[in-house]
Amino acid sequence: MSSRNLVLASSLLLFGVFAAIALLVGDLAERRLRSDLDREAARLRTAFEVMQIELEHCVLSITDLLASDTEVRGLFADGAAAVRAEGGGGGREAARIRSALEGRLAPQWERMREEIDLRQIHFHLSPDGTSFLRMNAPGRFGDSLSGFRPLVADVQADGRRRAGFEIGPTFAGIRGAVPVMAPGGDTLVGTLEAGVGFAGHLARLSAHTGVGYGVLLTREAVKDARFGGPSASGRLGPEGELLVATSREELGLWLDRSRLPPYDGGDRTAWLHWDGRIYQLMRFPLRRYSPDREPPVGSVVVWHDIGDRVAALSAFRARVGWLGLLAYLCAQLLALGLVRFGRGEWQRQLDERTRELRRKESLLMELATTDSLTGVFNRRHFFEQLRLQLARLDRLDERCSLMMLDLDHFKRINDGYGHAVGDRVLQRFAGHCRRVLRQTDVIGRIGGEEFAVLLPGQDLESAMTVAERLRTLVAEDRIETDRGSVGVTLSLGVTELDEDDEDPDRVLGRADEALYEAKESGRDRSIAWNADP
Ligand SMILES: Nc1nc2c(ncn2[C@@H]2O[C@H](COP(=O)(O)OP(=O)(O)OP(=O)(O)O)[C@@H](O)[C@H]2O)c(=O)[nH]1
Known part of the structure; x- marks a missing residue:
């Protein structure tokens, strides 16, 4: 290889090394940003899960409180007797008692609807779960949800209180159900069920954490649910997913415009470019209450704007790139300088040797041709x-x-x-x-x-x-x-x-x-x- 090619090859190699270092540093910075974002995402997920547990406790304590009221228990027991006596829930006595029960709970119902987004208070009669009173729809009674509402069916079956996420015709949210015993005895009259929606709670969580939260139901879950109509529990997207609640409006827009990355049920993180900004979108599964572990029926979406951090990363990458280029040029100049100096030194030594050789040669010539005593030719x-x-x-x-x-x-x-x-x-x-x-x-x-x-x-x-x-x-x-x-x-x-x-x-x-x-x-x-x- 000629020295010119050697210089070119080493120069390319040097460039490759500096480019690789710059890319590596950029990659490390990106990895660090992603791992920071993942950690934040995990904290945000925990915040949602804690909120969900708190909601379950809250809804259970409400139902407990209502079910422990002697007047409520008395009216519900009387109502159950009237239904039995009149053969169904449509009799006059049953209607009177239903109205009295509704009147008894009306003030609390109104207040809790406003304060904690209480969406439902529902009395189910034992043993088959026949509906006696829905506070949200007092005119609808006599049907039974036990067949497709495992939470109510399980409480009806063993008389033990339970709570969890459930999808219902009126709404999808956190429900709790407790047994209601007849006053002064241990006879089970039925089950009292209460439910809260996500909307208000997601908004509070969002205000607290500074990120968006939303709850979506899968297309399969929406199909399975026996809704009165598609909009009863939320907003249906073009792909069949249902937006149950969201703390920020953009999630609805992404759903409508099919901008959400496809979701397969696991923990997923993706970056979404929207309206000149970049959002990190995390989705994790949402399961409904079930005695068996069923596939998730929906997902919780958590997102936040990371545009500034991505821009800072790009700026950092650019800075590293320029610095790398500068370092490469400096190294290149240094290397060329060293090569030149080396060459100059080499040439100088060569000249010196040549001169020495000539000196010796002429000395030998002189010795060979001259008389050593007089200096004239021999x-x-x-x-x-x-x-x-x-x-x-x-x-x-x-x-x-x-x-x-x-x-x-x-x-x-x-x-x-x-x-x-x-x-x-x-x-x-x-x-x-x-x-x-x-x-x-x-x-x-x-x-x-x-x-x-x-x-x-x-x-x-x-x-x-x-x-x-x-x-x-x-x-x-x-x-x-x-x-x-x-x-x-x-x-x-x-x-x-x-x-x-x-x-x-x-x-x-x-x-x-x-x-x-x-x-x-x-x-x-x-x-x-x-x-x-
Ligand atoms: N000091 C010295 N003497 C030398 C050298 N080479 C030869 N001689 C001497 O020179 C002398 C020459 O002597 P001869 O050949 O007899 O001649 P000459 O004495 O000069 O007599 P003519 O030539 O007849 O005048 C000898 O004694 C040599 O030893 C030398 O390099 N140095």
């Missing part, structure tokens, strides 16, 4: 340079001379002043050569105190001039030592290269001959090679 390299010069002669049409140089009686310096002084003399001599010769001239140490110089561009005559200048300089120089000053002279043999010189030995041979002659003729002189000596 014998091998001088020969290479000489060969090159010979090869160039033809092509360049350039003149070139060569001289051989030998310090005179050098052995005597070594012997007389020591080897170290001999070395200094050699070094000094090399320095003179550099000073007198041109940059382009090639100086080589051929042997111990024997040197050779190649003088490109110079014919024999000018080479002789150079030779003499060098010889004079050396001869005039003195070196101070512990044992006094020391001087040395120089003998030189000079020759010019010609086109026939293919072999370095040939040229060197000629220069050597001239040098030999210089030595022989007294040293400290320059002799040009002469073809005819």
Whole structure:
């Protein structure tokens, strides 16, 4: 993978990591909101259940209180006797007693209807549950509800008080039923039943908790119930559900417009978008009184506006998203900076290594080509340079001379002043050569105190001039030592290269001959090679 692709891939990976973190944080916030809402929903459900229990107690204590009144018990017992005597409830005596009973209870009935939404006070005769008096409909009597009202049937059967939610033709609500005994004895006359509706109680609960409450009956329960008409107990929705009571009007609208999520009988929570707001809707089952555990006949709906909290969550998500993006960009810049710095550092080290390598290379070159004592070229390299010069002669049409140089009686310096002084003399001599010769001239140490110089561009005559200048300089120089000053002279043999010189030995041979002659003729002189000596 190229470094460009690598940078791209790591950049994408980094983006993915930051995006995942931002999504995760957003999800966690949403989960937290949902779990907060679930906890609140559970509290609101408990509030309803407590209210339902309180209503059951309330309705039972009302029925208990009414059934313990001696006058009520007496009238009900007389009424039962009249019905028996007259054969049914329609006789004159039964009617008189019914009217007296109604009159006795009328003040309480009116007050409780207003105060606690009491919807029903109903006297059922023992043993078959024949209706004797309905406070809400005194004209209707003589029928029996025991067949389809388990609460009344159970109290009729065993004489024990009971309460619970029941669906009736007049209303669906909390009913309580207690046995009524004849005054002064333990003979069961019948059952007194009272019922309260949900409406007022839901409104109070709603005001207390700040959320909406509603009670709905399932389509099946509505079909099963023997209502006088569809609107007797509440408002029927298009899907067949019946709204028994609600603390806020919007539940009716949702029902009418089929906006309520489908309900299958369990505990369900859903979010409903309505009129620019978001509501959390919780539904839990409502069961009617039954000795057996029957499927729920309805549901309680609890809802509240969570628009602000959802908006706050969205704002939080957006903030996290932007922060994530910012963090990603910062990390990206940092990473790129580090990569650049790393690359720069890498390049710097590479350059350093290269320079070091070149230094070593040139040192090696120098070692391989230079004489370590004098710094001039060594014998091998001088020969290479000489060969090159010979090869160039033809092509360049350039003149070139060569001289051989030998310090005179050098052995005597070594012997007389020591080897170290001999070395200094050699070094000094090399320095003179550099000073007198041109940059382009090639100086080589051929042997111990024997040197050779190649003088490109110079014919024999000018080479002789150079030779003499060098010889004079050396001869005039003195070196101070512990044992006094020391001087040395120089003998030189000079020759010019010609086109026939293919072999370095040939040229060197000629220069050597001239040098030999210089030595022989007294040293400290320059002799040009002469073809005819
Ligand atoms: N100090 C020193 N002496 C060297 C070096 N190389 C060679 N020599 C000495 O140079 C001397 C050369 O002596 P010879 O060959 O007899 O020549 P010479 O004494 O110069 O006599 P001529 O050449 O005939 O004038 C020897 O004593 C070598 O030991 C060196 O690198 N340093």
